[in-house]
Amino acid sequence: MSCVTIYHNPNCGTSRNTLAMIRQSGVEPNIVEYLQNPPSRAELKALLQGMGKTVREVLRQKGTPYEALDLDNPQWTDEQLLDFVEQHPILLNRPIVVTPLGVRLCRPSEAVLDILPNAQIGPFTKEDGELVEARQAASAAQLGTDFPALATESFQTIDPNQLKTPLRSSHAPRILMLYGSLRERSYSKLLTLEAAKLLEAMGAEVRIFNHEGLPQPDAAPTEHPKVKELRDLVRWCEGMVWTSPERHGAMTGIMKSQIDWIPLSEGAIRPTQGKTLAVMQVCGGSQSFNAVNQLRVLGRWMRLLTIPNQSSVAKAYEEFEENGRMKPSSFYDRVVDVMEELMKFTLLTRDIAPYLVDRYSERKEDMAKKHAQTLTRL
Numbered sequence: 001m002s003c004v005t006i007y008h009n010p011n012c013g014t015s016r017n018t019l020a021m022i023r024q025s026g027v028e029p030n031i032v033e034y035l036q037n038p039p040s041r042a043e044l045k046a047l048l049q050g051m052g053k054t055v056r057e058v059l060r061q062k063g064t065p066y067e068a069l070d071l072d073n074p075q076w077t078d079e080q081l082l083d084f085v086e087q088h089p090i091l092l093n094r095p096i097v098v099t100p101l102g103v104r105l106c107r108p109s110e111a112v113l114d115i116l117p118n119a120q121i122g123p124f125t126k127e128d129g130e131l132v133e134a135r136q137a138a139s140a141a142q143l144g145t146d147f148p149a150l151a152t153e154s155f156q157t158i159d160p161n162q163l164k165t166p167l168r169s170s171h172a173p174r175i176l177m178l179y180g181s182l183r184e185r186s187y188s189k190l191l192t193l194e195a196a197k198l199l200e201a202m203g204a205e206v207r208i209f210n211h212e213g214l215p216q217p218d219a220a221p222t223e224h225p226k227v228k229e230l231r232d233l234v235r236w237c238e239g240m241v242w243t244s245p246e247r248h249g250a251m252t253g254i255m256k257s258q259i260d261w262i263p264l265s266e267g268a269i270r271p272t273q274g275k276t277l278a279v280m281q282v283c284g285g286s287q288s289f290n291a292v293n294q295l296r297v298l299g300r301w302m303r304l305l306t307i308p309n310q311s312s313v314a315k316a317y318e319e320f321e322e323n324g325r326m327k328p329s330s331f332y333d334r335v336v337d338v339m340e341e342l343m344k345f346t347l348l349t350r351d352i353a354p355y356l357v358d359r360y361s362e363r364k365e366d367m368a369k370k371h372a373q374t375l376t377r378l
Contacts, residue, residue: 003117003354004029007039007047007096015095017109017126022097024121026370029097038089041082046170047096050103055081058105060093100354101159117354118363120153154364163352172205173346176237180244180255182212187282187316188243191335194326195241195280198339204346209233209258217260227261231271234262239276239346240304241339245316246284246291255291259298270303274353277304278342280335282316303357305349309334309341 004022006029009015022029032039039047048055055078059071065088066072071081085091095106102115110132113119124132177196179188196206214226222228234240244255262272277299281291292310299306313319313331326332349356 002028002030003100005032005098006030007032007034007092007094009033009035009094012094013127014107014109018095018097018106018112021109021112021121021124021132022116024124025116025118026366027117034092034094035089038086038092041086044082044085044092046168047098047103049168050098051096051105053105054078055085058093058096059085059091064088064090066091100352114159117358120156151360151364151367154360154367156360156363163355169351172203173343173350174236174238175199175204175206175241175342175346176233176239177206177208177241178211178243178255178258179208180242180252180258182254186245187313187320188245188280190320190324191280191282191311191313191316191326192241192243193324194332195243195335195339198336199241199343202339202343204343207233207237211254211258214254214257214261217257230258230261231263234271237275238350239278239342240272241278241280241342242295242299243280243282244291244295245282246288249284249290251281251291251294255295259302262302264302273303274349274357275304276342276346276349277302277306278310278338279306280311280313280338282313284312284314288312288314305345305353305356307338307341307345309338311335311338 004027006015006019006022008019008031010033019029019031048058051058059066059081061067069084069088071084071091076084093105093107095109097104097106097112097115099115099117101117104111104115106112109126110124113121113132126132177192179186179192181188192208196208199206209230211226211230214230215224220227222231242255242259244251264270264272279292279295279299281289281295284290289310289312292312296306296310311331311334313335319327319329319331321327326335
């Protein structure tokens with residue numbers, strides 16, 4: 001599914017120009033022809049919140065029943081105005097574009113360049129003949145002079161506005177938990193279960209992967225049911241928790257096997273990139289962090305946003321009751337800290353992850369591929 005959505009009226013020149021700019025940036029958006037498929041009231045409110053606008057600010061007057069309904073009258077409340085928009089979708093001005101970088105009413109159409117992941121679209125000619133220059137085009141020559149090794153068409157300055165969460169996701173943060181032991185009374189599993197209860201109390205949706213029956217990496221095809229289950233969960237989640245015992249100064253083999261089955265990429269998609277990660281270990285001594293340090297290295301390798309805090313529970317066999325619940329202690333307090341931090345980082349980053357992990361080197365590589373494809377077609 002595309003990361004860009006346009007609420008579009010094909011009879012509107014501004015809307016058609018905006019759609020063409022999006023496509024020229026290399027993205028095929030989700031197109032919602034809102035006159036035929038009007039957004040729900042909840043969607044309207046979310047769009048308004050994302051744009052930072054009131055209902056009145058997005059009402060269209062020309063070619064609509066605005067005057068006939070006397071909508072200029074201040075007597076109408078926001079809720080009443082929303083009623084009118086639901087009854088007459090044409091009252092909603094267009095086009096509205098939603099991307100990971102923001103929500104905009106794109107009038108003029110070049111306003112879409114503020115929120116496109118790739119705003120370097122090159123020169124663009126509107127239907128009326130007006131030329132729109134690419135952002136930063138004027139400084140490209142100077143960049144080429146100052147930085148001769150730089151591919152200026154792939155270079156972007158950092159826009160702080162794009163780091164602001166645009167249209168906030170309303171669903172519960174989705175957290176996947178992996179643990180690294182097959183023992184009947186596994187302390188890494190008990191710690192995972194305890195952390196899962198905390199995450200759920202904080203408002204997360206949690207799934208714990210049961211690794212029993214998972215084959216060793218390369219010992220089975222990727223169509224194996226347990227491998228498929230694990231990969232589906234990785235695609236589903238927005239954050240992860242990895243918990244392993246420390247064994248011989250390292251994480252366990254079953255922990256490493258689970259991570260090894262997670263692909264770095266699936267075609268053009270990197271299933272772990274930009275998602276959050278918390279790491280924990282059990283046993284290994286009160287000052288031992290070998291397992292969590294290794295997990296951190298793997299988290300970086302998988303392009304996960306690994307949170308600063310972590311937990312290491314020494315002598316875990318002394319820290320749990322017979323019923324499996326964790327005893328009050330400084331170890332327990334640290335687990336609460338880690339889960340709390342994971343939730344905050346997940347909520348903070350999940351809607352802007354595409355921009356956070358957007359990289360110059362990859363934009364340059366993509367640009368080279370597009371040039372090669374163009375030459376092939378010629």
